[in-house]
Amino acid sequence: MTQRYSKIIGTGRFLPNSPVSNDELAARLAKSNIETSDAWIRERTGIAQRYIANSDQTTSELGAHAARAALEMAGVEATEIDLIIVATSTPDMTFPSTACLLQAKIGATGCAAFDVQAVCSGFVYALATADALIKAGQARTALVVGAEVFSRLLDWTDRTTCVLFGDGAGAVVLQASDEPGILANRLHARGDLSNILCATGTVSHGVVQGHPFLYMDGQAVFKQAVTVLGEVANEVLDGAHMTADQIDWLIPHQANIRILQATAKRLGVSMDKVITTVDLHGNTSAASVPMALDVAVRDGRIQKGHHVLMQGVGGGFTWGANLFKF
Template identity: 80%
Template sequence: MTQFTTPLYSKIIGTGSFLPNAAVGNDELAARLAKDNVETSDTWIRERTGITQRYIASPEQTASELGAHAARAALEMAGITADRVDLIIVATSTPDSTFPSTACLLQAKIGADHAAAFDVMAVCSGFVYALTTADAMIKSGQTQTVLVVGAEVFSRLMDWKDRTTCVLFGDGAGAVVLQASDEPGVLANRLHANGKLAHILTAEGSINGGSVVGDPFLRMDGQAVFKQAVSVLGDVAKEVLAAANLTADDVDWLIPHQANVRILQATAKRLGVSMDKVITTVHLHGNTSAASVPLALDVAVRDGRVKKGQVILLQGVGGGFTWGANLVRF
């Protein structure tokens, strides 16, 4: 990897996203589940989660393919070609294969022939972990331009007979281009984990001798996850703001992990931030895990809400148990 002059900052210069196929609304999903005698409804889903629809990948669509579409959109916005990318970091819990990494497969798809590539797995905190890593790589002088992608096909981890989980998740990808800059961009990052809470959100299955060993489906203690998410998102937001010598009043937009509208509301309340300043896309996308934060960011950039110079607080929380935050000036 080429050694570059150590810059003062890294800055997001492009965003992109991609959603597979057509949206699957709550009524359509309920009709599908009813065929397996799983009872749910638009009202039941909407009241508990705020979700109205989600996108589900077709069998041939992989995380690397979804991510490649999002990456191309981010590169186009940034105005750079793939051959200028030095590093690709893909955050995913649903890789195309055990190896090679999804990042390597994505590299080939977009023609970023000069880029190093690796995956990060921190479930729904994955993008925040990946962006923190990319920022550190740039500030250390190891890289100049990094493509950070969150890409998931979580529908493949679903037990479609468990209505408490299968209605929550969707598939998609989001990406940002991070580049060395003389202007402040990524202002502060904070990451945390607590492996003692691994059991509250887990997909334990693994491959051994050509067979799946353990439970292959996502399992979640919804109440425990909700309680932990609200607590840690509030704490890490205050922590990252303090690290940048800013307060919640300085934040133009809050983009938490899009898991459940009630978590977004509770997080905003803990910070004293109006819901008018919270970017919310969970109702349209469901929980897309590591893709949710960059997806929401790209939506808000492209519809004009997020503008140059604004301060954005990005937050992730997920299985592991993991959580973290990035404070960025766009």
């Protein structure tokens, strides 16, 4: 019996509106007597700009734009999709799922569609799920999307968090193949660390209960992220019987340039092999990994046959990795 694999055959991304530079953001915050600067933000994060959705732009809309770009690259019609998974922490509404709303927007009908919520690890979780369903014969062509309007969770009076995040979407088309594609996935979570990165607000009887904005213990998140990203990279490499020197490209979650640098150092991977886009769009949570992937595919760095290791880490506390041959 022929081994069934899943391969990434198309990528896409979408960023809303014009970029907001650090200087522009600092000017906005100054109106509320919040002091920050381009130098302060760049030194601590590596971020130069971010994109912010309008109030009427939804997660499903951003995701649909990215999905169409991925479908076009793949040469696949929306009607051929038989599985849609959207990774997001900022859904359009409580229900139905953002995946169902995106399905309608792109003209796909009848296929399975659901959301995955693992915050900044969401895309890695969603890709692993789609890979498993394809390998099990439950789907042939899957659309996997990471999309966020994270700006709506931010306290714009807290400069330690509001300068970090942005909005956007990334997508891939995954298809069954006789050739190796996704080689290994590893996923983890520690709910006992949920308090270091969370947005606890909920709606009950029409009233917001709890804190409506994102909270982050920056030092604790940094420490955990660097540790677990190094560990899960080695786990996924072991799962594929590979070593770090066989990686052509490393795509960590685009949260902070210091985390990217520390992860590469732990693995012994040169920064020349690390796809870095955090400077262009900030931390876009579940959208950051697929957007970085799309950038590197479209600019020609990632070529057919290259081995790529992608990593996510975020609230939950969650983390994971995917290793694939492009």
